[in-house]
Amino acid sequence: MPAFDLLLADVDVATMVDGRYSVIADAGVGIIDGQIAWVGAMSDLPANDVASRISLPGQWLTPALIDCHTHLVFAGNRSAEFEQRLGGASYEDIARAGGGIMSTVNATREARRDTLIEQTRRRLVILRSEGCGTVEIKSGYGLNVDVECRMLDVARTLGVESGLSVINTFLGAHAVPTEFRNRSDDYVDLVCNEMMPAIAAQNLADAVDAYCEPIAFSPDQVRRVFDCAATLNLPVKLHADQLSDSGGAALAAEFNALSADHVEYTNQPGVEALAAAGTVAVLLPGAFLTLGETQLPPLGALRANGVPVAVATDCNPGTSPVCSIRTAMALASSVFRLTPEECLAGVTCNAARALGLADRGTIEVGKRADLAIWEIGHPQELSYWLGSNELTALYVAGQRL
Numbered sequence: 001m002p003a004f005d006l007l008l009a010d011v012d013v014a015t016m017v018d019g020r021y022s023v024i025a026d027a028g029v030g031i032i033d034g035q036i037a038w039v040g041a042m043s044d045l046p047a048n049d050v051a052s053r054i055s056l057p058g059q060w061l062t063p064a065l066i067d068c069h070t071h072l073v074f075a076g077n078r079s080a081e082f083e084q085r086l087g088g089a090s091y092e093d094i095a096r097a098g099g100g101i102m103s104t105v106n107a108t109r110e111a112r113r114d115t116l117i118e119q120t121r122r123r124l125v126i127l128r129s130e131g132c133g134t135v136e137i138k139s140g141y142g143l144n145v146d147v148e149c150r151m152l153d154v155a156r157t158l159g160v161e162s163g164l165s166v167i168n169t170f171l172g173a174h175a176v177p178t179e180f181r182n183r184s185d186d187y188v189d190l191v192c193n194e195m196m197p198a199i200a201a202q203n204l205a206d207a208v209d210a211y212c213e214p215i216a217f218s219p220d221q222v223r224r225v226f227d228c229a230a231t232l233n234l235p236v237k238l239h240a241d242q243l244s245d246s247g248g249a250a251l252a253a254e255f256n257a258l259s260a261d262h263v264e265y266t267n268q269p270g271v272e273a274l275a276a277a278g279t280v281a282v283l284l285p286g287a288f289l290t291l292g293e294t295q296l297p298p299l300g301a302l303r304a305n306g307v308p309v310a311v312a313t314d315c316n317p318g319t320s321p322v323c324s325i326r327t328a329m330a331l332a333s334s335v336f337r338l339t340p341e342e343c344l345a346g347v348t349c350n351a352a353r354a355l356g357l358a359d360r361g362t363i364e365v366g367k368r369a370d371l372a373i374w375e376i377g378h379p380q381e382l383s384y385w386l387g388s389n390e391l392t393a394l395y396v397a398g399q400r401l
Ligand code: NIG
Pocket: 071, 100, 101, 104, 211, 239, 242, 287, 314, 316, 317, 318, 319, 320
């Protein structure tokens, strides 16, 4: 075997192959050209040269974490609405009165690009400090061609700057902007005929998302958006069944979506459709908690049908002001009752799948060397501590960040 550029040695590894810890105790990971070239017990280490060796006794190595659902680019915040909701107003009432997503759209449209960069950088740096090597970022607070493009360009710029892998998702169908009130079909025309082609032409999106809900877009409108994405060869994902059973999960499955996200109200046929399509269910406990929801996602049915489950922050100013993947993991366990192993799979291998990324999410030969090193006694601690940070090092494509 050629020389390793780097050998991480004497470490306990949770490979997360098949969504299990799949532990290799007292192991090593050899890296060549940013990829995992060897993983195994130190007693089986091949006798080849090592340019650089780092010994990590007493620590754990896992795949770098992946936050597969965020709305990280936005201006301002909605703490005033949070207070209104605690006083009894509902998320839907506030949205119908012109607040909600639209108030963040107004703030984001007015913000200078520099301001968006600065505010988003702060959030991205927190996710990186917690071991995220890959972060998905959605647009959806511009709702016109210029500002949707600006948001996605900010995300791309920060991906380069941070060293993280940022995956862009176009979410033009997030809300009907005020200027299209009562003309939502015309707005969908704009999304399909102008926004999406412009974004695709500039290579600003890796996938397309939509919000299927009575306060947002109907299943037929989502179908139009997804048909358009297919013509541009962009994979799709869906905000599905968050506040009501809109048939969102089945709709996502109908289009072989990468993921259906939220899914609290998804019914049994919806779960079966996800399983048949291989669509990942992305659970977002931060939004559930912040909105004071009571309808839990159908975890038993998801497990029974073998639907891969991911976990993400949904970081956004309205429903999930949660800028911590570890917090999302802890909440997924304590609120949704996922096991810590399911949570770790949910932010590694299954999150990679929710983004269509086959090159990461597990510790296996040939995968990208996206690795997180932890000062912990067992990986179950990653969903157990709430508000602490046990990360000691993060590698993306073999480079230490
Ligand atoms: O994932 N549900 C729609 N989108 C976000 C909320 C965005 C907002 O309220 O600003 C979500 O919960």
